[in-house]
Amino acid sequence: MSELARISLSLESSLMVRLEQLVEEGGYTNRSEFIRDLIRERLVAREWEDEKAEVIGVVTMVYDHHAPGLGDRLTDIQHDHHDAVLASTHVHLDHDHCAEMIMMKGRAKSLNHLADQLRQQRGVLHASLSLGSTGTQLS
Ligand code: NI
Secondary structure (H helix, E strand, C coil): CCCCCCCCCCCCHHHHHHHHHHHHHCCCCCHHHHHHHHHHHHHHHHHHHCCCCEEEEEEEEEEECCCCCHHHHHHHHHHHCCCCEEEEEEEECCCCEEEEEEEEEEEHHHHHHHHHHHHCCCCEEEEEEEEEECCCCCC
16 A cells, blocks of 8 residues: 545535535445545546456346347357356246346457447347446555
C-alpha cells in the first residue's frame, strides 16, 4: 500500500447530508473508504472506455434451452474467443431455461464484441456484461 495522503474538500451542506447517507447505507466505516471506492469505480469505467486496456468481465445470460442449435452456437463463439474466455458455468434453471456465466479477460473492445455476439443469438433472452478490472491500475 502506498503512503496515505490527506485531503479536505468543500461541499454544499445538502450534499454533505447525502454523502453521509450514502456512507451509512453502504455500510462504510468512514467517508474515506466510500470515496476510495468512488474513485476506483471511475478508474474502472475509464479502463473500459480505453478499448486497448486489459480488463476482466463476466457475461451473465439466460436462454431458451429448446432453441434449435443455440447451445452449439454459444459454445462455438466461446471457442472462437478461447484466448479471452477464462471459465464458464452453466446452470439448468428449470425445464426450459439455462443460465450461463462466462468470465473473460482481454481488451475492452474484444470483450464488448464477444458479449454482443452472445447477446445477439436467437433464443438468448437476456445477457448482461459486468465490467471488472485486473486491478493493476487501482492501487
Ligand atoms: Ni441447461
